[in-house]
Amino acid sequence: MTFTATRFAPRLLTGGKALLGALALVAGLAAAGPAAAQGQPVRGGTLSMILNPEPAVLVSGVNSSSPVAAVSPKMFEGLVTYDPKFKMLPQLAVSWNQSADGKTITFKLRPGVKWHDGKPFTSADVQFSFMEILKKYHSRGTATFQHLVAVETPDDLTAVFKLDEPSPYIMRALAGVEAPIMPKHIYEGSDPLKNPANLKPIGTGPFKFKEWERGNYIMLERNPDYWDKGKPYLDNLVFRIIPDGSARAVALESGAVQYGTQYVVPLNDVERLSKLPNLAVTTAGYEYNTSVNYLEFNLRRPYLADRRVRQAIAYTINTDFLVKNVWFGFATKATSPITDKQADFHTSNIPQYPYDLKKAEQLLDEAGMKKGPDGIRFKVTIDWSPSGEMFRQTAELLRQGLQRVGIQAEIRNSDNPTYLRRVWTDNDFDINIFSASNIADPVIGIQRFYWSKSIQKGVSYSNGSGYNNPEMDKILESAQIENNPAKRKKLYEDMQRLVMTDLPNMGLVYIQWFTIYDKKIKNLNTTGLGPYESFADVYMEK
């Protein structure tokens, strides 16, 4: 599962599909027997990893931002975890059973599990976590668990989910990072958002909280009473908060830290680092939480309300150029709004918009957007998410493409709060470039961009384009409660076709997140959660 950027970048460009196929195959093999394939695990050692920015709290049940998601699953577990193909694997639940109508799910819980403070873990904790925390305080949980009306606890080791509508996506939202099981005895009767345990967590996971020096590091230590005897292998996990990109590269290069994920270093630094003898780069482990780079149109604007104009703009974007020069190969061309890593939903057999300026001009003429005497048809603004330089570069490329067909574009730069408010509260934008996670299931991950009920002022990453199509709503609402996987896939194929026809937004590239790590670190990415897994299996060669 390890290759250098130089070796695989060209292959990604020419045959991304083949590579992904190979990746899935390798990942499958790894899941079958990682320990056997990689030798005998060694006990001991401290793994230092890069974390940026500093998280607000350490519990993903009350804060679902990505730095929290990196730390929390080491201390908190979910009912299950997932392999790279989304197959459910036991964690705090040892088995589960869904009724035929999809409205009852029974979980048998793991016996002998203890919280870090020594109290026993029971079905009451499961009941409390879902009904009192996730359903009320989790940014996505309120929507994901909307049809969960009760969790019954017939005995200490059985939890029965009662739903008023089938909610197939729940079965993909049960990982420790998305739906952590939290201790009832710590949180009961308190305001969960302000509970002091958010800073000094008590979980069931393989690592226990040790200390947090603000602005410096977070340290976790081995949980000696972990239910999976003999694990974890590492003595300590240290999350170093290093705010500067170049400093992070140096920290990896000098061996001060051994693990970094996502945007850990500037993309143009990755190739250099991957050539160092001690480091390796992989794109495995991002199956569960994969991101897509989108371009979104504000349909409230008169010019952009015309579908032909949006399609014309889509034809001006040279995605191959983006993949190669902006993403340095750490992305593949998007063919639909749903990532190809979600193979049971994704389809690319839908309208596509290859780079074609003639077609763009023709569509603009048809739409009545004639060129003025100065060669300009109309003006637009482009906003980009300040979470990455890639989005600014994408905006620049888009501007050049638009200029060639007579659309004058102005790029607006802003800091994150300004940007979020401008796009999703004030709706004061024309074209918006950003990335969003597809999070395991379309209902959780991307329905929010197309459902008319997600046109919610003040909610970031909701339906910002203002897209309101009753046909789309019907498809989405049917898919929410469709328990038959084949029928559900068919519904999402219709949905993707409609998105690519109407183009309220469009996927530009599927981001290939990468992890840079020291070659001494073994057994990474044994599940589809990658950096968001518990690290109970990870060990460090001497």
Added chain:
Amino acid sequence: MATESVRPAPARRSGRERLVRYLVRRLGQAALTLVAIVILNFVILHLAPGDAIDVLAGEAGGGTPEYVEQLRHAYGLDQPIYVQMVRYLVNAAQLNFGFSFRNNMSVVDLIMSRLPATLLLMTASILLSFTLGVLLGVFAARRVNSFADNAISVLALLCYATPLFWFGLMAIVLFTVKLNLLPGNGMYTIAANYDWFEATLDVGRHLVLPACSLALFHMAVYTRLMRSSMLEIYGLDYIRTARAKGLSQRRIAFRHVLPNAILPMVTMLGLQIGALLGGAVLVETVFGWPGLGRLAFDAILQRDHNLLIGILLFGSALVIVANLVTDLVYAWLDPRIEVA
């Protein structure tokens, strides 16, 4: 500097009484200044679009309107700005500086946890820049227009013009990556189980690069200032007298010129303390130094207004105190100047 007044010496109140009256007046002004700073900051910060909840919910990848509403209400951000401001002032008057939503901690605890790191970095860098600046300035002034003087001038110019972060990064590349001599990130080795001596040494090693980076700019300023101040005094009559008496050049430089030339440096020192808080942001970011500067910077990007105003208030208080101390030191150093 507000208080220099050169007077003849008529019959006056006792020195102690005057000092007390002076201090009371200055502290009264300081309190008013601080209130004005809070109000001004409140207004300016609220002019920036977006609030802490936009950031929190944005980082969480969205949410529902109820979720956002609930957060905003929980933190009192659904109130009009004047209500928030009055609440803040009333609380601050009782020394309650509020709660950082973003960090889930009280603002005072946060500032206090970061203060030692910043103070250490500032003290080291002030000592370094002041000492080196005086030495180089004196050296240059004694050999004015010589090669050494010119070389020092060029060096000072380079240090003055070099961006802090660039110097920091280059120092990391050289001393950390290439030579592997000094650590380039953090304040100490994590979980090293050192005894107190090793731990001190460890912090010292981590301190070298950031303190030097931060000191360079001010060293340049001090060098230029010291040199010109020395030259100015060299031109005064009493130095000519000293020369005429046949005193040695060394004695003239160190006994007659230096003590008088150092006065403007004290003024500059007072100003530097304020400027260092600003410069510390860059150095703390590049070197991952867990200080106040970065805390303030993050607070801006996260619209963590309680925390930011707390830090600004604290920084303002620090500058006011530094100015007051500078004035008192000035009066003590130069008998012609007195507090009034």
